[in-house]
Amino acid sequence: MAYTEEELKKELETKEYEYGFYTDIESDTFPVGLSEEIVRKISEKKEEPEWMTQWRLNAYRSWLEMTEPDWANVTYKKPDLQSISYYSAPKKQAKYESLDQVDPELLETFNKLGISIDEQKKLSGVAVDIVIDSVSVATTFKKTLAEKGIIFCSISEAIKEHPELVKKYIGSVIPPKDNFYAGLNSAVFTDGSFCYIPKGVRCPMELSTYFRINQAGTGQFERTLVIADQGSYVSYLEGCTAPSRDENQLHAAVVELIALDDAEIKYSTVQNWYPGDKNGKGGVFNFVTKRGICHNRSKISWTQVETGSAVTWKYPSCILKGNHSIGEFYSIAVTNNYQQADTGTKMVHLGKNTRSTIISKGISAGKSQNSYRGLVQVGARAQNARNFSQCDSLLMGNECGAHTFPYIEAKSNSAQIEHEATTSKIGEDQIFYCNQRGIDTEKAIALIVNGFSKEVLNKLPMEFAVEAQKLLEISLEGSVG
Amino acid sequence: MEFKEKLISSHLAFEDVADLPENLHQSRISALKVFEKKGFPTKKDEAWKYTSLLNLVNQDYSLFPRDVTNIELKEVKKYFLYDTDTYKVIFIDGVYSPFLSNTTHDGIDVCLLSAALTKPKYKKLIETYFNKIAPQEDSLIALNTSYAKEGAFIYIPRSIDTEKPIEIIHFSSGKEKAIWLQPRNLIVVDQNAQVQIIERHQSLKDHPVVTNSVTEIYVHQDAFMDYYKLQNDLETASLIDNTFIVQEKNSHASVHTFSLGGKLIRNNLNFFHKGEHILSTLKGVTILKGKQHVDHCTLVHHAQPNCESHQDYKGIFSERSEGVFNGQILVDKIAQKTNAFQQNNNILLDDKASVNTKPQLEIYADDVKCSHGCTIGQLDEEALFYLRSRGIPKKEAKALMTYAFANNVLESVKLPSLKKRINKQIANKLGVSLGFEL
Numbered sequence: 031m032a033y034t035e036e037e038l039k040k041e042l043e044t045k046e047y048e049y050g051f052y053t054d055i056e057s058d059t060f061p062v063g064l065s066e067e068i069v070r071k072i073s074e075k076k077e078e079p080e081w082m083t084q085w086r087l088n089a090y091r092s093w094l095e096m097t098e099p100d101w102a103n104v105t106y107k108k109p110d111l112q113s114i115s116y117y118s119a120p121k122k123q124a125k126y127e128s129l130d131q132v133d134p135e136l137l138e139t140f141n142k143l144g145i146s147i148d149e150q151k152k153l154s155g156v157a158v159d160i161v162i163d164s165v166s167v168a169t170t171f172k173k174t175l176a177e178k179g180i181i182f183c184s185i186s187e188a189i190k191e192h193p194e195l196v197k198k199y200i201g202s203v204i205p206p207k208d209n210f211y212a213g214l215n216s217a218v219f220t221d222g223s224f225c226y227i228p229k230g231v232r233c234p235m236e237l238s239t240y241f242r243i244n245q246a247g248t249g250q251f252e253r254t255l256v257i258a259d260q261g262s263y264v265s266y267l268e269g270c271t272a273p274s275r276d277e278n279q280l281h282a283a284v285v286e287l288i289a290l291d292d293a294e295i296k297y298s299t300v301q302n303w304y305p306g307d308k309n310g311k312g313g314v315f316n317f318v319t320k321r322g323i324c325h326n327r328s329k330i331s332w333t334q335v336e337t338g339s340a341v342t343w344k345y346p347s348c349i350l351k352g353n354h355s356i357g358e359f360y361s362i363a364v365t366n367n368y369q370q371a372d373t374g375t376k377m378v379h380l381g382k383n384t385r386s387t388i389i390s391k392g393i394s395a396g397k398s399q400n401s402y403r404g405l406v407q408v409g410a411r412a413q414n415a416r417n418f419s420q421c422d423s424l425l426m427g428n429e430c431g432a433h434t435f436p437y438i439e440a441k442s443n444s445a446q447i448e449h450e451a452t453t454s455k456i457g458e459d460q461i462f463y464c465n466q467r468g469i470d471t472e473k474a475i476a477l478i479v480n481g482f483s484k485e486v487l488n489k490l491p492m493e494f495a496v497e498a499q500k501l502l503e504i505s506l507e508g509s510v511g
Numbered sequence: 512m513e514f515k516e517k518l519i520s521s522h523l524a525f526e527d528v529a530d531l532p533e534n535l536h537q538s539r540i541s542a543l544k545v546f547e548k549k550g551f552p553t554k555k556d557e558a559w560k561y562t563s564l565l566n567l568v569n570q571d572y573s574l575f576p577r578d579v580t581n582i583e584l585k586e587v588k589k590y591f592l593y594d595t596d597t598y599k600v601i602f603i604d605g606v607y608s609p610f611l612s613n614t615t616h617d618g619i620d621v622c623l624l625s626a627a628l629t630k631p632k633y634k635k636l637i638e639t640y641f642n643k644i645a646p647q648e649d650s651l652i653a654l655n656t657s658y659a660k661e662g663a664f665i666y667i668p669r670s671i672d673t674e675k676p677i678e679i680i681h682f683s684s685g686k687e688k689a690i691w692l693q694p695r696n697l698i699v700v701d702q703n704a705q706v707q708i709i710e711r712h713q714s715l716k717d718h719p720v721v722t723n724s725v726t727e728i729y730v731h732q733d734a735f736m737d738y739y740k741l742q743n744d745l746e747t748a749s750l751i752d753n754t755f756i757v758q759e760k761n762s763h764a765s766v767h768t769f770s771l772g773g774k775l776i777r778n779n780l781n782f783f784h785k786g787e788h789i790l791s792t793l794k795g796v797t798i799l800k801g802k803q804h805v806d807h808c809t810l811v812h813h814a815q816p817n818c819e820s821h822q823d824y825k826g827i828f829s830e831r832s833e834g835v836f837n838g839q840i841l842v843d844k845i846a847q848k849t850n851a852f853q854q855n856n857n858i859l860l861d862d863k864a865s866v867n868t869k870p871q872l873e874i875y876a877d878d879v880k881c882s883h884g885c886t887i888g889q890l891d892e893e894a895l896f897y898l899r900s901r902g903i904p905k906k907e908a909k910a911l912m913t914y915a916f917a918n919n920v921l922e923s924v925k926l927p928s929l930k931k932r933i934n935k936q937i938a939n940k941l942g943v944s945l946g947f948e949l
Contacts, residue, residue: 101557103873410862425877428844434872439561440887443859447887449870455877 060117066090069217072117076186076220079193086217089206093213102372103401103433106341109280109315116218116251174234181226182237185253188224195226199257203286203323203349211282212319215251219284222253227262227293236491238267252283258293258328265296267494279304280315281339287322287330291352294329295322298490299346300498303338305505310368310397313340320344326352326381333489335498336363336371337505345403347376350384350412357386360486362498364505365398365430374404374435379415379445388419391483394430395506401433408445415442421451424482426475426506476503514568514691519547521574522657529660531628538642543657549650561835561867562777562806567721567749572691574658576604580684582715584611587682590713592929597709598677600663604684605692607661620666621677624695627664636666640699644727644755644783652753655725659695662724667704667734676707676926681724683748685716696726698736705735707926712742712750720748727755730762732786737925738764740778743771743936746801753779760786767924768795769933770805771940777806784815784846791820794920796933798913798940799832799864806835813846822853825917828864836868838883844875853883858890858916910941 060068069090073083098108175182181192189196206216227233258264268285281303289295297320306313316339322330332346348357359375377386386406394400400423408415423432434451456478464474479502480487487495522543526536551568552559580603591599598621601611607623614622620633627633628641645652663679683690700706714720730736742750750773758764770776782791797805811820826834836855857866870883890912898908914937921937924930 410865423872423874425874425879428847428877430877431873431875433874434883435869436871436885437867437869438885438887439865439867440857440859441865443862443864443889445859445887446889447885449885450882451870451872451884452882453872453874454880 060115062115063112064114064116064218068116072218072220075117076189078186078189081193081197082189085201085206089213089216090218092207093210093217096207096210096213098210102343102403103399103435104341104343104370104372106315106370111214111280114280117220178231178234179228180231180233181224183224185219185222185224185255188255192224192226195257196224196255199286199288200253200255201286203288203321204284204319209319211317212284215253215282215284215319219251219253222255222283224254225256225264225266227258227264229259230261231259232262233264236265236267250279250281250283252281254283254285255288256286256295256297257288258290258295260290261292263294265491266298267491268297268299281317283318283320285318285320285346287320289322289324289328289330289355291326292328293325294331296331297322297333297346298494299332299334299336300490300494300501301334301336301338301342302501304340305338305367305369306340308367310340313369314338315340316342316344318344320346321349321376322347322357323349324352324355324357324381324384327354328352329356329358331358331360331489332375333360333486334362335486335490335494335501336361336373337501339371340369342369342371342373344373345375347378348386349378349380350386350415351380353381354383355381356384359386359388359390360489361390362393362483362486362502363391363400363402364393364502365395365400366505367396367398369396369398371399372401372403374402376405377407377417378405379408379412379417382411382413383415384412385416386418388417388421389485390419390421391486392421392423392432393426393479393482393502393506394423394432395426397429399431399433401435402451403435403437405437406439406447406449407437408440408442408447410441412442413444415445415447417445417447417449419447419449421449422482423451423453424479425453425455475506479506514571515550517571518574518654518658519543525575525658531660535628539657542647542653545648545653546650546657549648549653552650558808558837561833561837562775562804564775567775570689570719572689572719572721573687574691576606576687576690580604580606580686581610582608582682582684586715587611587713590680590682590711592676592678592709592926592932597675599680600677601680601682602661602694603682604687604690605661605681605694608682619668619671619673620664622664624662624664624697625660627697628660633664636699640727640729641697642727644757645725645753649753651723651751652725655693655695655723655753658693659725662695662697664696665698665706665708667700667706669701670703671701672705673707676709679708679710681712681722683714683718683720685714685718687718689719690721692720692722692724694722694724696724698726698728700728700730700734700736702731703733704731707737707739709739709741709926709929711740712744712748714745714748717745717747721751722749723751723753725753725755728757728764730756730758730764732759733761734759735762736764738766739924739926739929740766740768741771741933742769742773742776744773746772746774746803748773749775751777751779755781755783756791757783757785758789758791761788762786763790763792765792765794765923767920768807769936770795770797770799770807771936772799773803773805775804775806777808779808781810781812782820783812784818787815787817789815789818791818792923793820793822793824794923795824796917796920796937797824797826797828797834798917798937799826799828799834800830800940802831804833804835806837808835808837810839810841811851813840813842813849813851816845816847816849818846819850820852822855823920824855825920826855826857826866827860827913827917828857828866829860831861831863833864834866834868836866836870836885838869839871839873840881840883842872842874842876842879842881846876847878849876849879849881851879851881855883855885856916857887858913859887860889907943910938910943913941914938
């Protein structure tokens with residue numbers, strides 16, 4: 031035999047986290063710890079106007095009075111927020127017009143990740159705003175977008191160049207007092223993306239940002255603000271991979287979406303932060319606040335594929351404020367080894383004739399815990415609100431857990447709400463059927479999982495769908511048994 | 512003085528007159544300490560997120576009635592299920608009424624908890640079962656434990672099929688301005704025995720009553736137990752019902768809860784599995800109007816393989832009423848081949864009515880079949896039109912459809928006369944008199 035089981039086993043063991051590498055770029059890093067002075071210094075470093083500094087300081091002061099939430103169904107050692115450096119930026123801060131000027135070492139990193147800027151630029155027509163450790167390094171396709179009046183830049187640039195937009199919308203969906211991590215983010219965020227689509231414009235390409243955590247011991251606090259003006263459309267992609275590292279890293283991002291009348295925002299995420307090794311050591315803490323607000327007849331759609339992070343705590347939500355607005359949430363969360371995920375959504379129906387759909391698929395393997403936590407709330411004035419929720423969980427192995435915590439609150443008698451959840455394991459007969467036809471167990475599981483998650487995968491933009499399918503396979507490798 | 516302080520300071524006086532064994536005294540005093548530390552649950556507690564006790568506990572209640580009240584049989588006869596054909600344990604304002612009751616020691620024990628607590632004959636039973644499954648750290652249960660003295664004690668020995676159903680009824684006479692009652696029941700169904708129990712709380716006059724009741728039930732191997740809770744009280748009466756059921760191998764236990772009236776009702780219903788091949792059934796119908804509030808909080812803890820549980824709760828809410836359903840299914844790692852099913856359907860009839868529901872699954876085993884479904888909606892307009900086009904008036908048509916909606920819970924009621932009575936009550940609630948007789 032050319033390929034023995036031993037060899038396969040060996041291969042599976044070594045095939046851990048492919049993207050676990052560390053790029054040696056000199057960084058400009060602040061001393062560890064958090065204080066008012068650090069907040070001021072971040073603001074100063076970013077050359078921010080006075081109102082922004084004040085905004086950060088207000089956020090910092092109210093954050094001091096908040097306590098870390100512990101209601102989520104996850105257990106972890108709380109990160110010591112005083113031992114993190116809150117600012118780290120690649121030192122060579124020159125702005126590039128073309129890719130040739132970019133640090134070749136950095137380009138090498140992207141190639142390893144398979145992002146390859148120039149290829150994407152030419153072939154896929156995706157404008158990539160790459161964020162490496164908090165500062166946006168390269169922005170492509172900016173000119174094409176600018177012709178349409180679309181603003182797509184880093185948030186620090188937006189603060190300087192479009193203060194009126196930022197001032198009006200930042201914190202309007204997620205106020206700094208919203209929760210502990212949103213408060214922290216508001217005080218110390220170093221960078222992120224900003225996107226504005228003008229009235230009636232249909233964004234011609236998928237906008238995307240890749241995030242990476244690079245510098246050892248830096249928490250990454252991204253801030254994303256997407257504004258779709260009346261009648262506009264945008265599809266936004268966010269993908270994450272992080273290098274392998276032993277100490278836990280904290281990622282506390284804030285994403286705010288604003289869909290004005292008749293606008294539509296499609297926000298897709300593939301999250302593949304480092305999940306820790308086989309023994310649950312290391313990995314990223316992903317405590318993210320994502321929320322969008324829908325005005326009249328607008329639509330926000332969240333699609334997410336979560337395969338990474340040691341601990342995930344994330345609830346992309348929609349506030350359906352306008353009449354006839356629509357909120358959607360499609361999610362696949364895969365946990366393996368010692369990963370823990372507590373994720374779901376909130377659909378707050380306030381306007382009349384609002385609709386929302388929730389499809390959540392959880393897959394747990396190894397010793398992981400996977401929870402769905404969702405809220406569907408129908409206000410007293412939200413006449414004819416309609417919601418459909420479906421949460422399915424798939425269990426692989428007898429040491430993992432799958433949990434469902436839906437909250438449903440209806441205050442209107444014209445509301446129609448349906449919720450269903452199931453938990454099951456992969457059928458032995460299904461695997462047997464595949465085996466019988468010459469498909470090995472590992473492949474069979476990948477096949478079944480793919481089928482199980484198809485409903486959500488279908489919602490992803492093309493480029494992501496392929497990647498996501500691969501990710502699912504990688505994350506579940508070695509979980510057969 | 513706040514009511515909480517009153518509860519704490521009156522305890523000493525209460526303990527002095529209570530004639531109880533020393534070890535019980537001790538456990539009551541430590542239970543009071545738990546209550547003193549924790550106080551009443553507030554909306555900040557996750558389990559009480561949708562139900563506030565604030566309105567109940569910020570007024571004053573008398574804790575023990577001064578003297579025994581007698582009620583004429585004819586006044587209360589209508590609340591009995593049968594005239595003679597049941598065992599009855601009846602309390603008036605928390606005090607046992609020998610005149611109305613019909614207890615027995617013939618083969619089975621249907622009597623008072625106070626008697627069981629003090630008589631040497633029951634010492635062993637009390638030591639094995641009393642205050643063993645109710646969680647000691649829960650503040651309301653601790654409060655009940657510290658004050659509890661009276662309630663029903665039922666012991667069904669091996670292989671006895673109880674011929675007559677047992678009725679436990681708590682009346683409040685209205686003699687006290689406001690009263691706080693803390694009954695405590697203990698029910699033990701031994702191997703292969705069978706029993707049917709009906710529990711009811713009823714106030715006879717409009718006056719504030721709060722009942723904080725704790726019931727512990729043990730269902731042994733191969734035993735059957737059916738428990739029916741009738742909650743159709745006046746709009747001044749509130750009830751916090753805490754029921755804990757432990758089941759052994761091959762046993763069947765079912766609890767039906769009919770919440771048709773009351774100011775605030777909270778049902779904490781908990782099942783624990785201690786053996787394989789257990790079946791647990793939890794069903795409920797809630798029909799509310801006015802400003803009534805009903806909260807069903809259920810837990811089924813699957814701790815052994817090959818067990819089944821079924822939950823089916825229907826709610827119909829009109830006017831300004833509020834319904835809460837908080838169901839939890841917990842499946843331990845070793846509980847493989849569990850089959851757990853949970854369903855909660857609600858109909859909102861009026862604009863001001865509201866429903867909050869939180870069905871939860873917590874699953875640590877992989878070879879299981881667990882599902883829950885939950886809906887909130889209205890009566891189907893087309894079906895309504897169909898009925899009306901066939902000459903059924905709107906009100907009756909609505910009632911018919913609502914009745915049909917609740918019917919599959921009623922179907923599993925095993926006592927024919929109880930079924931008939933509930934049917935009648937539901938028809939009453941719906942404001943129609945249809946031929947609902949079965």
